[in-house]
Amino acid sequence: GNSVTQMEGPVTLSEEAFLTINCTYTATGYPSLFWYVQYPGEGLQLLLKATKADDKGSNKGFEATYRKETTSFHLEKGSVQVSDSAVYFCALTNSNSGYALNFGKGTSLLVTP
Amino acid sequence: DAGITQSPRHKVTETGTPVTLRCHQTENHRYMYWYRQDPGHGLRLIHYSYGVKDTDKGEVSDGYSVSRSKTEDFLLTLESATSSQTSVYFCASEDGFSGNTIYFGEGSWLTVV
Numbered sequence: 001g002n003s004v005t006q007m008e009g010p011v012t013l014s015e016e017a018f019l020t021i022n023c024t025y026t027a028t029g030y031p032s033l034f035w036y037v038q039y040p041g042e043g044l045q046l047l048l049k050a051t052k053a054d055d056k057g058s059n060k061g062f063e064a065t066y067r068k069e070t071t072s073f074h075l076e077k078g079s080v081q082v083s084d085s086a087v088y089f090c091a092l093t094n095s096n097s098g099y100a101l102n103f104g105k106g107t108s109l110l111v112t113p
Numbered sequence: 114d115a116g117i118t119q120s121p122r123h124k125v126t127e128t129g130t131p132v133t134l135r136c137h138q139t140e141n142h143r144y145m146y147w148y149r150q151d152p153g154h155g156l157r158l159i160h161y162s163y164g165v166k167d168t169d170k171g172e173v174s175d176g177y178s179v180s181r182s183k184t185e186d187f188l189l190t191l192e193s194a195t196s197s198q199t200s201v202y203f204c205a206s207e208d209g210f211s212g213n214t215i216y217f218g219e220g221s222w223l224t225v226v
Contacts, residue, residue, distance in 0.1 A: 034215075043203060043217040044156075089155060093215070100146055100171065101205070101215055105155040 002027045006090045006104035013080055013111050021075040021107050023064075023090035031092040033057075033066050033073040034101065038087045047075075047088070080111045116140060119204050119218040126225055132191040134221050136204030142216075143209045145187040146171075147179065149200040150220075156203065162187055163209070194225045 007022040025031065032051045036044040048057030053068035062077045073090060090104040116139035126132050136145060144163055148156040158171030160179040168179050176198060178190045187206075191198055204218040 036217075043219045045217070046214050049214065100144075100158050100161050101148075101156070103148075103155040103157075105153065 002031065002092060002094050002096070002102045004090050004092055004102055004104035006088075006107055009087075009106070009108040011107060011109045013109070015082055015111055015113055016079045017111075019075070019077040019080045019084075019109070021088055021090075021109070023073045023075065023104060025071050025073065025090075025092050027071075027092055027094050027102075029094060029096060031094040033064070034091045034093070035062070035064055035073070035075050036089045036091060036103075038089065038106075040086070044089065080109075082111045082113055085109055085111045117204060117206055117216055117218040119202075119221045121221060122219065123222045124224070126194050126223070128195060128225055129193050132194050132223065132225075134189045134202055134204075134223070136187045136189070136206075136218060138185055138187075138204075138206045138216075140206060140208070140216070141184060142206035143184075144207050144215075145181065146205040146215070147177075147187065147189045148203045148205065149173065149198075150203060151200050159189065159202075191223075194223075196225050199223060199225045 003026045034049045035047040037047045048059040050057040050066035056065045064075045087106045089106045091101040120135045146161045147159040150156045157173045162168045162181040180188045202221045207215040
């Protein structure tokens with residue numbers, strides 16, 4: 001079946017620090033990969049996505065590259081801000097599951113001034 | 114943002130009572146989903162629909178039923194609510210092509226006492 005594993009949180013960083021949140025997946029075929037962000041008290045918003053191997057998704061300074069050889073989709077940002085404090089979810093969709101998102105458990109990020 | 118609204122947004126109900134959550138989307142999306150979010154579990158798929166009157170079970174479907182009589186509406190029913198169903202419920206929709214963005218509603222907070 002499909003599954004996503006992401007690093008446990010919470011992650012606490014100082015403003016302007018470098019961020020990496022690891023994500024690996026298990027899936028057959030050719031899944032699409034996503035990072036979603038959830039701010040406190042809100043729903044999920046798409047942060048970025050990649051639909052095929054070696055694609056790089058990017059948005060708001062965040063990046064992630066679809067690595068089929070390592071089955072990974074790690075999220076990175078060069079300089080985090082206090083406003084980036086949120087929960088980040090790695091997810092995949094696959095044609096064998098009706099395109100429903102399979103989520104990791106989420107990683108909470110706290111950025112301090 | 115896609116037009117996805119959920120109702121009610123907050124509800125407190127007693128154990129054993131039936132509860133229906135409604136999801137309404139204005140994007141004419143073919144696929145709709147219900148997820149629940151719980152600490153330590155991330156988001157888990159309850160049921161999904163791939164068209165009017167076409168639904169299927171997700172990872173945690175026990176105790177839940179769904180109906181989709183119109184493209185725009187997807188109802189989630191708890192036949193007899195239990196305390197283990199206290200959760201935040203999210204509806205989502207998309208048009209069904211691989212890699213397409215899945216849009217989420219704002220969530221419905223349900224407490225079963």
